[in-house]
Each structure stands twice: as C-alpha cells, then as structure tokens.
Amino acid sequence: MRQLRFLQAMNEAYHQAMGADASVFIIGEDIRGGIRGETKGLHGAFGDSRVLDTPISEAAFTGFATGAALAGLRPIVQFQVPSLIYVAFDQLVNQAAKMRLMLGGQANLPITYTIMVSGSRGGNAGQHSDNPYPYLLHAGFKVVCPSNAYDAKGLMIQAIREDDPVIFIASAMCLPQRGQVPEEIFAVPLGRGDVKREGSDVTVIAIGHLVPEALAVAETVSQKNGISVEVWDPRSLLPLDREGLLKTVRKTGRVVIYDDTNRTCGFAAELSAIIAELAFSSLKAPIKRVTRADVPMPFNLRLESAVLPKPQELEDAIISVRSYAHA
Incomplete structure (x- = not known):
C-alpha cells in the first residue's frame, strides 16, 4: 500500500x-x-x-x-x-x-x-x-x-x-x-477507537499528536523497565467508543491519560470520570493524567515547556501506576 x-x-x-x-x-x-x-x-x-x-x-x-x-x-x-x-x-x-x-x-x-x-x-x-x-x-x-x-x-x-x-x-x-493509506475512498466510523499498540500492564490513552509520542514512550519503558504498555487512541472524542475504552482499561487495570489540553475540565478529566464510574472495580492503581497546566500558554520557551505535557512525565506516570501497591 x-x-x-x-x-x-x-x-x-x-x-x-x-x-x-x-x-x-x-x-x-x-x-x-x-x-x-x-x-x-x-x-x-x-x-x-x-x-x-x-x-x-x-x-x-x-x-x-x-x-x-x-x-x-x-x-x-x-x-x-x-x-x-x-x-x-x-x-x-x-x-x-x-x-x-x-x-x-x-x-x-x-x-x-x-x-x-x-x-x-x-x-x-x-x-x-x-x-x-x-x-x-x-x-x-x-x-x-x-x-x-x-x-x-x-x-x-x-x-x-x-x-x-x-x-x-x-x-x-x-x-x-x-x-x-488506501487509494479508494473509505470512511472510519465515528465512535470507534483503535488500539495502536497491544500491551498487558498499563493502558495509555493518548489523543491526536500525542499518540506517536505515547508509542515512543511505550517502547522505551518496555525496553528499560519491562513494562508492557497498551496505547489506545479514541480517534473520535464525541461520540466516544466507551466499549473500547472500558475493554482496554479492564484488560490492564492501570491507566494513564495523555492529553494536550488543560487539566481542569479537560478531556482527560472526562475520561477519568467515565473510567471511575464504569470500571472502578477493574482498577489496580489510581488513574494518572498527564496534561497541560491550568494557565494560558506563555511565549517564553522555558515557560511553554513547563506548561505542556511531556514524554518524560508520561514515562514517570507509567512507571508510577505499574509499581503502585495497595496499602
């Protein structure tokens, strides 16, 4: 192709x-x-x-x-x-x-x-x-x-x-x-997410341009830490593929959400609420969110970097939820 x-x-x-x-x-x-x-x-x-x-x-x-x-x-x-x-x-x-x-x-x-x-x-x-x-x-x-x-x-x-x-x-x-990409005309139905990488230990839900970053981090933690990371891409945010979301959450029991919008009232917050409401008993660790900070975007490059979600933060979150143990 x-x-x-x-x-x-x-x-x-x-x-x-x-x-x-x-x-x-x-x-x-x-x-x-x-x-x-x-x-x-x-x-x-x-x-x-x-x-x-x-x-x-x-x-x-x-x-x-x-x-x-x-x-x-x-x-x-x-x-x-x-x-x-x-x-x-x-x-x-x-x-x-x-x-x-x-x-x-x-x-x-x-x-x-x-x-x-x-x-x-x-x-x-x-x-x-x-x-x-x-x-x-x-x-x-x-x-x-x-x-x-x-x-x-x-x-x-x-x-x-x-x-x-x-x-x-x-x-x-x-x-x-x-x-x-196929040459013929084709459609991807709305409300159907996609597993971009199979894994068994932790699910990373990544949105848009953060999906390639999540795939790279998943490979890194697999090689460095032996953690098997599944990367799930919702593709359609509304309607949302709730069945696909819950399937990957129940498979791994550990979730990190990687989203390039603000933390408060952002898409990651909504995903967290859905998972907590519908798959709480499947969770083996608290849900982690890696998002933007709750401020307008600054022009200064160092401040910009501080506001944005970063691959290292995602890697740290994956390791954290994988190592979490109930008291």
Missing part, C-alpha cells in the same frame, strides 16, 4: 468527497492557494463556486456555512488558526450546534469544521496555541482527532457524510507524518 503524509491524506479526502458529491464545497481563508497543501488542486478541479476564499471574518463565513447547510449543501469550513474559532463562537455554539434540535429535526446541519492546531511546540504563544476541543465537546459537537494519515482520510470522509456538524482537529505536529 502506498504511503501518504497526513496533509496528503486530507487533500485526497477533500478531492474524493467533492468528486463524489456535488453538494460538498469548501470555504475559508487562503484555501485556493493551498498554503500548507491540504487544499492543493481543489480550485483547479472544482472551480470558484465550490472552493471559496473568504475575507478574514470567521463569524461571517461560519454563519454563511450554516445557511448553506440548511439549504441542502455540505460545507467544509477551514479555520487557519484554532483560537480564531472564538470569534465565531456565537455562530458555532448558539446556531450550528443547536439548530437541528431547535427545528425539531426538520433540517440537517452537515458541516465539517477543520481546525488546524499547533500543539504549541516552538513559541506560538497564547493566541495560536490552543487545542479548543474541550470547549466544543461541552457545546455538544461531534469531534474527531486523528493521529495518523489513515485515520485522517477515513475520519474526514465520514465527517463530511455526517448530517450533524463535525469538528475535525488536525494537529500541525501530525501533518508531516507518513502512513499507509
């Missing part, structure tokens, strides 16, 4: 989805030029009416997409910087997220929002460093967060097919990665 980068997989998903369904179009800032590559060639293939460059007004083009969806189209809305979705929060949270329910199911809102997040390595500072998916999960959006090229293509195809709004989180730290 051929290898594609994450960006190439996204680009192929766009091309195939738009080729298969004339109601799909894409809108956003500077997408005709394909600056990063994920929208490369779309304008030439589908023209002005289906590849729309917009002014720098997130609230305006987000609202435009809601109206287009209500009229029977399937918009893809691309945000260049994650923090700029806050400008559009009224259109997202008060309109798109609620509209189908407010209308009693009389209309669909098949909108895919692609949000490029930095993962904040390298001094991007506060206004370019957020991973905003906890806010969007709280608002009731379906959210997917692929960690590799295969999942990027499959989840994008499925997101575009959904009749509800879907947030597609693409991390800049995943974009250069290569992986095996």
Whole structure:
C-alpha cells in the first residue's frame, strides 16, 4: 500500500468527497492557494463556486456555512488558526450546534469544521496555541482527532457524510507524518477507537499528536523497565467508543491519560470520570493524567515547556501506576 503524509491524506479526502458529491464545497481563508497543501488542486478541479476564499471574518463565513447547510449543501469550513474559532463562537455554539434540535429535526446541519492546531511546540504563544476541543465537546459537537494519515482520510470522509456538524482537529505536529493509506475512498466510523499498540500492564490513552509520542514512550519503558504498555487512541472524542475504552482499561487495570489540553475540565478529566464510574472495580492503581497546566500558554520557551505535557512525565506516570501497591 502506498504511503501518504497526513496533509496528503486530507487533500485526497477533500478531492474524493467533492468528486463524489456535488453538494460538498469548501470555504475559508487562503484555501485556493493551498498554503500548507491540504487544499492543493481543489480550485483547479472544482472551480470558484465550490472552493471559496473568504475575507478574514470567521463569524461571517461560519454563519454563511450554516445557511448553506440548511439549504441542502455540505460545507467544509477551514479555520487557519484554532483560537480564531472564538470569534465565531456565537455562530458555532448558539446556531450550528443547536439548530437541528431547535427545528425539531426538520433540517440537517452537515458541516465539517477543520481546525488546524499547533500543539504549541516552538513559541506560538497564547493566541495560536490552543487545542479548543474541550470547549466544543461541552457545546455538544461531534469531534474527531486523528493521529495518523489513515485515520485522517477515513475520519474526514465520514465527517463530511455526517448530517450533524463535525469538528475535525488536525494537529500541525501530525501533518508531516507518513502512513499507509488506501487509494479508494473509505470512511472510519465515528465512535470507534483503535488500539495502536497491544500491551498487558498499563493502558495509555493518548489523543491526536500525542499518540506517536505515547508509542515512543511505550517502547522505551518496555525496553528499560519491562513494562508492557497498551496505547489506545479514541480517534473520535464525541461520540466516544466507551466499549473500547472500558475493554482496554479492564484488560490492564492501570491507566494513564495523555492529553494536550488543560487539566481542569479537560478531556482527560472526562475520561477519568467515565473510567471511575464504569470500571472502578477493574482498577489496580489510581488513574494518572498527564496534561497541560491550568494557565494560558506563555511565549517564553522555558515557560511553554513547563506548561505542556511531556514524554518524560508520561514515562514517570507509567512507571508510577505499574509499581503502585495497595496499602
């Protein structure tokens, strides 16, 4: 099977989805030029009416997409910087997220929002460093967060097919990665997690760009400490694969959650609550969370490093839960 980068997989998903369904179009800032590559060639293939460059007004083009969806189209809305979705929060949270329910199911809102997040390595500072998916999960959006090229293509195809709004989180730290991706169009169903590495001693639940880091740490602790680590990737944050989550937790009885959002009210907190409610009797050690600190992201690189979750912290957490013994 051929290898594609994450960006190439996204680009192929766009091309195939738009080729298969004339109601799909894409809108956003500077997408005709394909600056990063994920929208490369779309304008030439589908023209002005289906590849729309917009002014720098997130609230305006987000609202435009809601109206287009209500009229029977399937918009893809691309945000260049994650923090700029806050400008559009009224259109997202008060309109798109609620509209189908407010209308009693009389209309669909098949909108895919692609949000490029930095993962904040390298001094991007506060206004370019957020991973905003906890806010969007709280608002009731379906959210997917692929960690590799295969999942990027499959989840994008499925997101575009959904009749509800879907947030597609693409991390800049995943974009250069290569992986095996089928040429044909295919979809990864929402609500289905994936075991990226089999293990028996500790489960690491990692999200998005932290999955490759978790896999590397799992290999390290296996070689250094003889600990068998299972790495589970939820892929779809809402709907969440609760059955898959509980299966891996019950298998190992020890859990570390590795998430690049704030600790308070973050996704790791929700996963911890689900595990405590539904699999408490299977736990052999307290659940550990390795997350961001509860502060806005600083610009200073040393302070940035102090805020972010790090592989060494994950390694320490794995060793801690593996060695835990009841008093």
